[in-house]
Amino acid sequence: MDLSFDLLGNALVSGVLLGGFYAAVTIGVSISFGMLDIVNIAHPAFVILGSYTAYIANSVFGFDPILSSIVLLPAFYLLGVAIYHVYDVSFERRGDASIRGLAFFFGLLFITEVTLVLVFGVDYRLVDAPYVGPSLHIGVIDLPLRLLVPCLVSLALIGALQLFMSYTFIGRAVQAVAQDPMALRLMAADPSRIKRIAFGLSIASASIAGAVLIIIQPVEPSIARDYIGRIFAICVMGGLGSFGGTVLAAMILGIMESLTSTFYGPSWSPAVAFGFLLITLAVRPAGLFGRR
């Protein structure tokens, strides 16, 4: 009994830490899918791209993965701006965003993955940093820094984005475009430009999310797929575009996955997110914390 209580406590703690990290991976989709209504299913592939840039910075130049991912933010932002530009010109302005837009992002996901396979192969890659090995111990609870640091970095990222959305003009404009692009146009702001900036930010978040991903686990190109379901499950459960909801939903999912892999074995944990997503979609499509 004693043993299983320790196990339960540790599973809960690592679930919360994992959840914080899931929130960072999801936040980009909360912006693009939740607020801008752009179904960017390629987002996990950009997160993996972020893992690989952090990996290069770390293994070739010896930089800290998180610091290097912050330095690389502008590059990812520009990548996002470029992708949005193509998407806008090809699909949104033609009013043809649904099927072809989805296929476009599905193609991007696939291209990114295959390109990474061609360049880096399918070997697992990992990074080296002072906080990868050690753990803190509080009573019977282990706090591996490998999970704690990513969780804190993730929460900091989401906090910064929330501040940006609430207190700057552009951030408020992004929230406005999420509600009513036409009204924004009447206020003499260009919805296209605002969406471009927001989409750039969502891809930029993939840089940091990728760096924390490769700290938590070794990375190879095809693991992007495992994250598609998780990300959209969290995004839908969190109520599409609500940052607080995203964090909460991510932590719930993290705890459930951690309990599943502790008590039933890790091979079952991918089904948890997807099962949860299916149930959420069937029962309460507005999400646990949604208003719509």
Add this chain to the structure above:
Amino acid sequence: MVNVRFLLLALVAAALTFAVARLIDNAYVFFAGYVVLQYIVLATAWNILGGYTGYVNFGTAAFFALGAYTTVVLHKTVPVLPLPAMMLVGGLISGVIGLGMGYLTLRLRGTFFSIATLAMAVVAQTLITNWNFVGGSRGAYIIRPAESPIFPGDYIQYLFVVMLLLSVISVAIARAIQHSRLGYGFSAIRDDELAAEASGVPTLRLKLIATALSGGLMGMAGAPLPYYVTYLDPASGFSLSYAVNTIAMPLIGGTATWLGPVIGAVLLGTLQQVATVTISSALSLLLVGLLLVGFVIAAPKGIMGWFAR
């Protein structure tokens, strides 16, 4: 009447295809041809839901692999069952799964349906990976019989003929739907679902028909797979490349008619077979991705769109 004539013509074309393949008399032709035919079935099946009603299914691999694993189970339990019967069972199971899946999600916006199909593929893969009877993550071995059971020749020729007939059937179904009340109902859903609903089109029922039919055909296409590959593991059965290919082919060929997916499947399927042999399989997949993105940006109506003008 027109449908009967089309079916006869298609059967003649199929017989010609088989005769030519026999003349070349090289086993590789049958192995490569089987894959192209399989993609004709998958692309046509995808298009019944994706092209006609506008609901994007990312879960092709799930329906396909369910059909394949049905065969693995049947092969272990009732090995005397002939392949066409196994395909019917596989198609039935995938069709019922498609129906249930559609019932859960089709009342939502189209995007959610797409995400849910992706989710379903992973749930199904996890279940199969953890199911030891069909080999779990280790995979299952199936011994391919040496001889074709109905005519003299290798078993691969038999598989080729079975897939050829299935592709004729699915193309005939897709064509018949396109010119029927059902097809007009599907297009109404694609163009404006709310307006269709308001004009009395039973949208949910039509969407469920499309999902079940599309899923069933995908399952039937997957059922002979274990005999083709002789070793089936979850990672290859549920491979994302099936989903990418079945979306790319109709979109490249053109989604509005039955002919588009066939053209897309023949072109892209052949191209991939050639590229896999001459360059590498990873590069040939990259090619599919690039073509998909290129076509959706530059040629929204696919190859068929070039001739329609």
